[in-house]
Amino acid sequence: MASLTIAEVNKLDSEEFLEVFGNVVENCKLAAAAVWSHRPFRGVDHLNQTIAEFLDALPQKGKEGVLRCHPDLAGRLAQAGQLTAESTQEQRSAGLDSLSQDELSTLTHLNQQYKVKFGFPFVICARLNKKDAILSGLTERVKHSAEEETLAGVEEVKKICRLRVADIVTSEAKL
Numbered sequence: 001m002a003s004l005t006i007a008e009v010n011k012l013d014s015e016e017f018l019e020v021f022g023n024v025v026e027n028c029k030l031a032a033a034a035v036w037s038h039r040p041f042r043g044v045d046h047l048n049q050t051i052a053e054f055l056d057a058l059p060q061k062g063k064e065g066v067l068r069c070h071p072d073l074a075g076r077l078a079q080a081g082q083l084t085a086e087s088t089q090e091q092r093s094a095g096l097d098s099l100s101q102d103e104l105s106t107l108t109h110l111n112q113q114y115k116v117k118f119g120f121p122f123v124i125c126a127r128l129n130k131k132d133a134i135l136s137g138l139t140e141r142v143k144h145s146a147e148e149e150t151l152a153g154v155e156e157v158k159k160i161c162r163l164r165v166a167d168i169v170t171s172e173a174k175l
């Protein structure tokens with residue numbers, strides 16, 4: 001994946017910026033398109049902060065929409081091999097591509113229960129959680145209120161985003 005310094009990021013025009021950062025928030029080019037206008041970024045932290053502020057400023061329905069842009073973990077798209085490249089790697093890193101039949105049916109059932117209750121999918125940063133933590137997290141979070149889950153989901157989106165940005169932008173200047 002591209003490795004850019006923040007100075008190089010600041011030189012990207014909006015089209016190039018969208019090409020590079022268009023999926024740091026999964027399937028949500030709007031986030032990248034909106035933060036571009038906040039250049040110049042002082043560093044990776046400033047870029048992440050700007051994306052986080054964009055997400056926090058969304059109204060409730062907008063936050064729910066961002067969550068809806070995420071694929072289910074080990075869901076239909078994953079099984080059809082149709083996830084984005086980033087999501088494929090993340091789900092693999094959590095071990096979600098090698099679930100037992102029992103684990104898969106538990107996850108599918110809980111994902112469905114969660115979606116019926118809240119109207120958006122369960123989102124968790126798969127690179128920071130292994131399959132057991134994901135299953136226990138989902139078991140707990142499905143008991144929460146919609147408001148709590150919108151906020152929890154958006155916090156996970158920020159973590160996913162920070163790791164994706166770290167794959168793109170070098171944190172030190174190139175020598």
Ligand SMILES: NC(=O)N[C@H]1NC(=O)NC1=O
Nearest residue numbers: 071087090123124125126
């Ligand atoms: N549903 C969900 O959490 N999806 C995501 N999580 C993650 O780390 N990558 C995703 O696509």
